[in-house]
Amino acid sequence: MTRRAAQAGIPDIxxxxxxxxxxxxxxAAGVDIATVQSLAGHESATTTAGYDRRPAAARRAAVDLLAA
Incomplete structure:
Protein backbone atom coordinates (compact mmCIF):
# COMPACT_ATOMS: atom_id res chain seq x y z
CA MET A 1 0.00 0.00 0.00
CA THR A 2 2.89 2.33 0.73
CA ARG A 3 4.24 1.84 -2.78
CA ARG A 4 0.83 2.48 -4.40
CA ALA A 5 0.32 5.59 -2.28
CA ALA A 6 3.70 6.91 -3.40
CA GLN A 7 2.81 6.17 -7.05
CA ALA A 8 -0.44 8.09 -6.61
CA GLY A 9 1.36 10.99 -4.97
CA ILE A 10 -0.59 10.78 -1.73
CA PRO A 11 0.72 10.53 1.82
CA ASP A 12 1.36 7.11 3.29
CA ILE A 13 -1.81 5.19 3.98
CA ALA A 28 -22.17 9.16 7.96
CA ALA A 29 -24.62 7.07 5.93
CA GLY A 30 -26.82 6.78 9.01
CA VAL A 31 -26.01 3.19 9.96
CA ASP A 32 -26.59 2.75 13.68
CA ILE A 33 -23.57 2.36 15.95
CA ALA A 34 -24.54 -1.19 17.02
CA THR A 35 -24.52 -2.39 13.42
CA VAL A 36 -21.24 -0.62 12.68
CA GLN A 37 -19.80 -2.11 15.87
CA SER A 38 -20.78 -5.58 14.71
CA LEU A 39 -19.36 -5.07 11.22
CA ALA A 40 -16.09 -3.77 12.68
CA GLY A 41 -15.85 -6.68 15.10
CA HIS A 42 -15.64 -4.45 18.15
CA GLU A 43 -16.80 -5.63 21.56
CA SER A 44 -17.66 -2.09 22.62
CA ALA A 45 -19.51 0.74 20.89
CA THR A 46 -17.05 3.08 22.59
CA THR A 47 -14.25 1.53 20.55
CA THR A 48 -16.27 1.97 17.38
CA ALA A 49 -17.00 5.61 18.22
CA GLY A 50 -13.27 6.21 18.59
CA TYR A 51 -12.83 5.40 14.89
CA ASP A 52 -15.26 8.13 13.82
CA ARG A 53 -13.38 10.64 11.64
CA ARG A 54 -16.39 12.64 10.55
CA PRO A 55 -16.08 16.39 11.00
CA ALA A 56 -17.42 17.83 14.25
CA ALA A 57 -20.32 19.45 12.35
CA ALA A 58 -21.50 16.04 11.13
CA ARG A 59 -21.35 14.61 14.64
CA ARG A 60 -23.24 17.63 15.99
CA ALA A 61 -25.95 17.21 13.33
CA ALA A 62 -26.37 13.60 14.43
CA VAL A 63 -26.84 14.70 18.04
CA ASP A 64 -29.32 17.36 16.94
CA LEU A 65 -31.48 14.62 15.39
CA LEU A 66 -32.06 13.29 18.89
CA ALA A 67 -33.59 16.60 19.97
CA ALA A 68 -35.93 16.73 16.99
Missing part, protein backbone atom coordinates in the same frame (compact mmCIF):
# COMPACT_ATOMS: atom_id res chain seq x y z
CA UNK A 14 -2.29 2.10 6.07
CA UNK A 15 -4.84 -0.67 6.28
CA UNK A 16 -5.96 0.93 9.52
CA UNK A 17 -6.79 4.12 7.60
CA UNK A 18 -9.19 2.04 5.51
CA UNK A 19 -10.80 0.77 8.72
CA UNK A 20 -11.31 4.35 9.97
CA UNK A 21 -12.81 5.35 6.62
CA UNK A 22 -15.11 2.30 6.51
CA UNK A 23 -16.48 3.04 9.98
CA UNK A 24 -16.82 6.79 9.40
CA UNK A 25 -18.57 6.28 6.07
CA UNK A 26 -21.07 3.85 7.61
CA UNK A 27 -21.84 6.27 10.42
Missing amino acids: TAHDFRHTFISDLL
Whole structure:
Protein backbone atom coordinates (compact mmCIF):
# COMPACT_ATOMS: atom_id res chain seq x y z
CA MET A 1 0.00 0.00 0.00
CA THR A 2 2.89 2.33 0.73
CA ARG A 3 4.24 1.84 -2.78
CA ARG A 4 0.83 2.48 -4.40
CA ALA A 5 0.32 5.59 -2.28
CA ALA A 6 3.70 6.91 -3.40
CA GLN A 7 2.81 6.17 -7.05
CA ALA A 8 -0.44 8.09 -6.61
CA GLY A 9 1.36 10.99 -4.97
CA ILE A 10 -0.59 10.78 -1.73
CA PRO A 11 0.72 10.53 1.82
CA ASP A 12 1.36 7.11 3.29
CA ILE A 13 -1.81 5.19 3.98
CA THR A 14 -2.29 2.10 6.07
CA ALA A 15 -4.84 -0.67 6.28
CA HIS A 16 -5.96 0.93 9.52
CA ASP A 17 -6.79 4.12 7.60
CA PHE A 18 -9.19 2.04 5.51
CA ARG A 19 -10.80 0.77 8.72
CA HIS A 20 -11.31 4.35 9.97
CA THR A 21 -12.81 5.35 6.62
CA PHE A 22 -15.11 2.30 6.51
CA ILE A 23 -16.48 3.04 9.98
CA SER A 24 -16.82 6.79 9.40
CA ASP A 25 -18.57 6.28 6.07
CA LEU A 26 -21.07 3.85 7.61
CA LEU A 27 -21.84 6.27 10.42
CA ALA A 28 -22.17 9.16 7.96
CA ALA A 29 -24.62 7.07 5.93
CA GLY A 30 -26.82 6.78 9.01
CA VAL A 31 -26.01 3.19 9.96
CA ASP A 32 -26.59 2.75 13.68
CA ILE A 33 -23.57 2.36 15.95
CA ALA A 34 -24.54 -1.19 17.02
CA THR A 35 -24.52 -2.39 13.42
CA VAL A 36 -21.24 -0.62 12.68
CA GLN A 37 -19.80 -2.11 15.87
CA SER A 38 -20.78 -5.58 14.71
CA LEU A 39 -19.36 -5.07 11.22
CA ALA A 40 -16.09 -3.77 12.68
CA GLY A 41 -15.85 -6.68 15.10
CA HIS A 42 -15.64 -4.45 18.15
CA GLU A 43 -16.80 -5.63 21.56
CA SER A 44 -17.66 -2.09 22.62
CA ALA A 45 -19.51 0.74 20.89
CA THR A 46 -17.05 3.08 22.59
CA THR A 47 -14.25 1.53 20.55
CA THR A 48 -16.27 1.97 17.38
CA ALA A 49 -17.00 5.61 18.22
CA GLY A 50 -13.27 6.21 18.59
CA TYR A 51 -12.83 5.40 14.89
CA ASP A 52 -15.26 8.13 13.82
CA ARG A 53 -13.38 10.64 11.64
CA ARG A 54 -16.39 12.64 10.55
CA PRO A 55 -16.08 16.39 11.00
CA ALA A 56 -17.42 17.83 14.25
CA ALA A 57 -20.32 19.45 12.35
CA ALA A 58 -21.50 16.04 11.13
CA ARG A 59 -21.35 14.61 14.64
CA ARG A 60 -23.24 17.63 15.99
CA ALA A 61 -25.95 17.21 13.33
CA ALA A 62 -26.37 13.60 14.43
CA VAL A 63 -26.84 14.70 18.04
CA ASP A 64 -29.32 17.36 16.94
CA LEU A 65 -31.48 14.62 15.39
CA LEU A 66 -32.06 13.29 18.89
CA ALA A 67 -33.59 16.60 19.97
CA ALA A 68 -35.93 16.73 16.99
